[in-house]
Structure formats: structure tokens, C-alpha cells
Amino acid sequence: MFVFLRQTLAVAEAEVRKLRHDPMELLTRAIQPLLWLVVFGRVFGRLREIPTGQLSYLDFMAPGILAQSVLFIAIFYGISVIWERDLGILHKFLVSPASRVALVSGKALSAGVRAMSQAMIIYAVAALMKIHLRLSVGAVLGVLASIALGAAIFSTFSLAVACVVKTRERFMGIGQVLTMPLFFASNAIYPLAMMPAWLRGLAAANPLTYQVDALRELMIDGGRSLFGLPLDFAVDAIVLVALIGLGARLYPKIIT
Amino acid sequence: MRPAVSEAAARCGSGAEGSAAPAVETVRLMRRFGPLTAVDDLNLLVPAGAIFGLLGPNGAGKSTTIKMLTTLLAPTSGSARVLGFDVARQSVEVRWRIGYIPQLLSADGSLTGYENLLVFAKLYDIRRAERARRIQEALDFMGLADAADTLVRRYSGGMIRRLEIAQSMLHRPAVLFLDEPTVGLDPVARHTVWTHLRDLRRQFGATILMTTHDMEEADQLCEVVAIMHRGRVVALGSPADLKVTLGGGATLDDVFVHYTGTAFEEGARYQDVARDRRTARRLG
Ligand SMILES: Nc1ncnc2c1ncn2[C@@H]1O[C@H](COP(=O)(O)OP(=O)(O)O)[C@@H](O)[C@H]1O
Ligand SMILES: [Mg+2]
Numbered sequence: 446m447f448v449f450l451r452q453t454l455a456v457a458e459a460e461v462r463k464l465r466h467d468p469m470e471l472l473t474r475a476i477q478p479l480l481w482l483v484v485f486g487r488v489f490g491r492l493r494e495i496p497t498g499q500l501s502y503l504d505f506m507a508p509g510i511l512a513q514s515v516l517f518i519a520i521f522y523g524i525s526v527i528w529e530r531d532l533g534i535l536h537k538f539l540v541s542p543a544s545r546v547a548l549v550s551g552k553a554l555s556a557g558v559r560a561m562s563q564a565m566i567i568y569a570v571a572a573l574m575k576i577h578l579r580l581s582v583g584a585v586l587g588v589l590a591s592i593a594l595g596a597a598i599f600s601t602f603s604l605a606v607a608c609v610v611k612t613r614e615r616f617m618g619i620g621q622v623l624t625m626p627l628f629f630a631s632n633a634i635y636p637l638a639m640m641p642a643w644l645r646g647l648a649a650a651n652p653l654t655y656q657v658d659a660l661r662e663l664m665i666d667g668g669r670s671l672f673g674l675p676l677d678f679a680v681d682a683i684v685l686v687a688l689i690g691l692g693a694r695l696y697p698k699i700i701t
Numbered sequence: 702m703r704p705a706v707s708e709a710a711a712r713c714g715s716g717a718e719g720s721a722a723p724a725v726e727t728v729r730l731m732r733r734f735g736p737l738t739a740v741d742d743l744n745l746l747v748p749a750g751a752i753f754g755l756l757g758p759n760g761a762g763k764s765t766t767i768k769m770l771t772t773l774l775a776p777t778s779g780s781a782r783v784l785g786f787d788v789a790r791q792s793v794e795v796r797w798r799i800g801y802i803p804q805l806l807s808a809d810g811s812l813t814g815y816e817n818l819l820v821f822a823k824l825y826d827i828r829r830a831e832r833a834r835r836i837q838e839a840l841d842f843m844g845l846a847d848a849a850d851t852l853v854r855r856y857s858g859g860m861i862r863r864l865e866i867a868q869s870m871l872h873r874p875a876v877l878f879l880d881e882p883t884v885g886l887d888p889v890a891r892h893t894v895w896t897h898l899r900d901l902r903r904q905f906g907a908t909i910l911m912t913t914h915d916m917e918e919a920d921q922l923c924e925v926v927a928i929m930h931r932g933r934v935v936a937l938g939s940p941a942d943l944k945v946t947l948g949g950g951a952t953l954d955d956v957f958v959h960y961t962g963t964a965f966e967e968g969a970r971y972q973d974v975a976r977d978r979r980t981a982r983r984l985g
Contacts, residue, residue, distance in 0.1 A: 451826060462812055463812060467811065480953075531805075540799070542825065700774075
């Protein structure tokens with residue numbers, strides 16, 4: 446058991462050390478969500494059509510954009526796995542005695558750490574934009590946990606996809622196809638109440654919805670979670686465990 | 702004598718069961734990819750302590766064999782044992798005890814040499830105090846101490862290979878698998894790698910199973926070679942014996958040509974050649 450944890454941490458540590466060598470990457474990746482916040486949020490905030498309860502639209506969408514930025518990066522995580530396979534790095538990990546679950550969990554954990562560091566940048570800009578952030582220690586820790594969980598889910602999903610499609614070209618195609626539906630079939634930038642029934646059904650099956658729902662309460666002053674935080678976290682935790690199981694099963698297949 | 706190491710690390714030391722069982726033994730080992738039989742009915746016996754060479758042209762099935770022995774690929778049929786452990790059913794036991802250096806470059810360019818070693822020391826669960834000592838020793842042994850804190854993407858091909866060997870010896874594997882260890886290296890770097898492999902065997906008593914399509918390498922390094930062609934072993938013996946069998950001052954090159962036909966590239970698909978070139982370019 447402890448061996449398992451140490452091996453998981455070793456895999457995550459490798460990824461985090463890479464980030465330390467290349468911090469610019471984090472900055473460049475924060476640009477896109479910032480544009481969403483600044484441009485999209487400001488413009489749509491003028492419309493009074495979107496029923497966001499007592500929140501301003503900007504306050505309403507900020508958690509959605511944070512979750513989205515995590516999603517967009519995590520969903521392409523599989524590319525780096527394919528890259529490591531092409532180089533031969535992955536072969537050596539698979540020959541090590543670490544269990545496949547430890548290898549996949551370590552990757553998920555590192556995606557979580559990466560997402561948390563990106564969230565800090567978005568938080569800083571959100572504060573500048575006078576979005577009403579809750580800045581209590583508990584709330585911020587909750588946000589970080591939620592972000593790490595979301596990143597772990599979508600990066601593991603991405604890893605599983607990479608193990609099936611195996612080549613960079615096919616993966617890029619599929620990644621593009623996956624991101625937008627995941628984003629739009631969620632409550633990220635409009636409330637569930639506004640959706641037609643079929644879309645609401647899809648959104649209810651989308652882990653992103655639960656992440657955004659939790660973030661709304663944890664991040665925004667006056668924000669309320671629709672399903673309640675325990676349910677939000679429980680659903681996503683179960684999804685993560687299932688995905689790690691799947692990813693661990695598929696992981697060795699990437700080299701054949 | 703050995704300082705306190707973790708249970709796991711101790712297990713991968715010179716396992717007691719390893720001394721009795723041969724390092725590698727395969728029985729009718731076979732692997733298919735769709736219609737293609739990459740490894741066909743392979744029976745190999747590698748005694749403990751040997752440097753064993755698997756020779757053959759591109760596409761002969763060498764890498765596929767190594768991948769099965771290192772638990773990366775499941776055999777289609779037949780069986781293989783490493784140190785007495787079945788690669789399919791006891792894969793974790795096998796993994797604790799072996800080292801593997803793939804044909805492709807396997808060190809991570811975006812980490813330093815030290816970090817590459819650190820991560821693997823942790824994956825093999827070598828405990829902290831022992832870890833620092835072994836990493837330092839590996840760096841010294843491979844002549845990489847000065848480059849330890851440099852990102853590996855700035856290393857030369859020869860340095861990367863040496864780092865990979867350093868990585869693979871951290872946990873003192875009883876069997877070390879190397880797939881084309883010197884492909885794409887310049888002659889000086891090649892000789893350095895050879896020297897290190899010999900030293901490694903002398904110092905740690907590891908069995909070495911390597912593939913190569915380079916006759917000089919086999920002649921210089923290997924005590925026993927098996928020549929593979931289209932998934933089968935077509936000749937087996939010490940380089941000297943094989944030359945004698947052919948008679949008339951034959952070189953190992955002659956032996957190779959005799960058993961595999963003249964066409965060196967025969968059986969090699971575009972993919973194989975492309976991959977070798979790619980590796981060579983990256984190393985060059
Ligand atoms: N994953 C794979 N899928 C399909 N064919 C493969 C795969 N790996 C190897 N092969 C084929 O199996 C044969 C043996 O390949 P390989 O073991 O790499 O040869 P070698 O290492 O001796 O050059 C080749 O024809 C190769 O194209
Ligand atoms: Mg090969």
C-alpha cells in the first residue's frame with residue numbers, strides 16, 4: 446500500500462519537476478481562459494437574458510471558465526502520453542514494478558497540480574475584474590480540490606482515449622471533437638434551468654457539470670450549489686475512480 | 702554487508718531463486734501481429750551471468766522478443782520465464798528483478814540527468830539513504846557526475862545512452878535487457894558503452910541480454926549469440942564457434958549473411974527502417 450503511494454508520488458513528481466523547468470508553459474496556457482473571461486464574460490454580461498439568479502453574469506460564468514480552462518488543458522493530456530510512447534519513455538515505466546494503477550494515478554495527480562497552479566493565475570485576474578470571490582481559507586482549499594479533481598478526471602479520460610487511438614493525428618482529431626460537447630453540455634456558461642430537456646440530460650451525465658456546480662458555491666460570494674457540495678464531490682470522485690480503473694487497464698495497450 | 706534497503710529493493714537484488722534458474726528460458730514462444738508472425742516458435746536458454754546477443758536483420762523479431770521477456774507484450778502462445786518467473790503470470794515478480802533499455806530513447810529530455818535517476822529510484826522503491834548513494838554511484842560509474850544537473854535534452858547521444866544504463870542499474874537488476882544499445886552512436890561512444898556494459902557485468906554480476914544488428918558489437922561483447930531470421934533462431938553458439946563452423950577464416954559478417962541471406966534489409970518494413978533512422982537522428 447505504501448509502496449503504491451510512493452510510486453504514485455514518484456510519477457507525479459516527475460511531471461511537477463518538468464513544470465518547474467518550464468514555467469512559461471503555465472503562463473501561455475492561462476491566456477485562453479483569460480480571454481474568455483475578459484471578452485466573452487464582459488460582452489454577455491451586458492445581456493440581461495440569461496437567468497443567473499442573484500449573481501451577475503460575470504460572477505456566474507467565472508467558475509465555469511475556470512472549469513473550462515482546466516478541461517481544455519486536461520483533455521489534451523493524452524498527447525503527452527503518446528509522445529512519451531513514441532520516445533520510449535513510457536516503455537520503461539511499464540517495465541518498472543509500479544502497478545498500472547499507480548502509474549495512471551500519478552499522471553492524474555500531476556494534472557491536478559498543474560491545473561491548480563493555472564487556477565491561481567485566473568484567480569488573480571478574476572480579482573482584478575472585481576468578480577466577487579470568496580477568499581476564506583476553506584473556500585479556496587475547496588476550489589483547489591475541485592480543480593484538481595476535474596483535471597484528474599479529464600486527463601485520465603484523455604489518457605484512456607490515447608491508449609485506444611494510439612497516434613497523435615487521430616488523437617488531435619478526437620480531442621477537438623470531445624472538448625466542445627463537454628463544455629456546452631454543461632452548466633459552465635448558462636444555467637441548467639435554461640436548457641432544453643435533452644441537453645439537461647446530457648449535462649447531468651457530464652462530470653464537468655458537478656465540478657462547476659461545486660465551484661459556484663466555493664468560489665463566488667453568494668453563489669449556491671444546486672446539488673449540494675457532497676453530491677458534487679461524490680459523483681466526480683466516483684467518476685475518477687472508474688476512469689483510473691479503465692485507464693490502468695488500457696495503459697499497457699498503448700505500446701502495441 | 703549490504704546497507705539496510707527496502708524490502709522491495711532487497712527483493713530485486715541477487716535473488717536466491719535466480720542462481721538456480723536460468724536467466725531466461727523460452728519454450729515455443731510465439732507472437733503474432735494480425736497475419737504476421739513476428740516471433741515464431743522460439744526456444745532460448747540464457748544461462749545466468751552471460752552476455753547473450755540476439756542478432757538479426759531489421760524485422761527479424763528481436764524487439765518483439767525483448768518486449769515479451771520484459772512483460773511489455775503478451776505472448777500469443779508458448780511461454781517464457783525470467784529467473785524462473787513466468788512473464789505472463791508472474792509479471793510483477795519479473796519486473797522487480799530486471800532492467801530494460803528500449804531501442805528508442807527512453808530518458809526524459811525535459812528532466813535533468815539526476816532527476817531521471819531519482820524518479821526511477823523511487824519507482825523501484827529504493828529508500829532515501831540508499832537512494833542518494835546509488836544515484837551518486839551510478840553517475841560516477843557512467844561518467845555523468847558533471848552533467849547531473851543539466852537537462853537531458855542537451856545531452857549527446859552517447860551521454861543519453863550512458864544515463865539510460867545508469868537508470869537501469871539503480872535497482873541492481875539480475876537481468877538487463879538492452880535493445881540495440883549502440884544504434885546511431887559514433888564509434889567512440891559505442892566503445893564507451895561496451896566498456897560500461899562489461900564493467901557492469903563484472904561489478905554486479907548481471908546477466909545481459911542484448912539485441913543488435915551490428916556484427917562487430919556481437920563479436921566484441923557477446924559470449925553467446927543467437928541469430929534470428931523471420932522470427933526464428935537460425936544459428937546459435939559463441940561467435941568463435943559460429944565462425945569455425947563456417948570454416949575458411951569466416952567473419953561473423955559471413956556467418957550472418959550465410960544464415961539470413963544476403964539482403965540485410967530483407968523482411969524489414971518501411972516502418973522499421975524509418976524508426977531506426979529516427980532513433981539515429983535523435984542520437985546524432
Ligand atoms: N506493434 C506491432 N504491430 C504490427 N507489427 C509489428 C509490431 N511490432 C513489430 N511488428 C512487426 O513484427 C516484425 C518484427 O519486428 P521487431 O521485433 O521490431 O524486429 P527487430 O527488432 O528484429 O527489427 C516486423 O515485421 C515488424 O514490422
Ligand atoms: Mg528492433
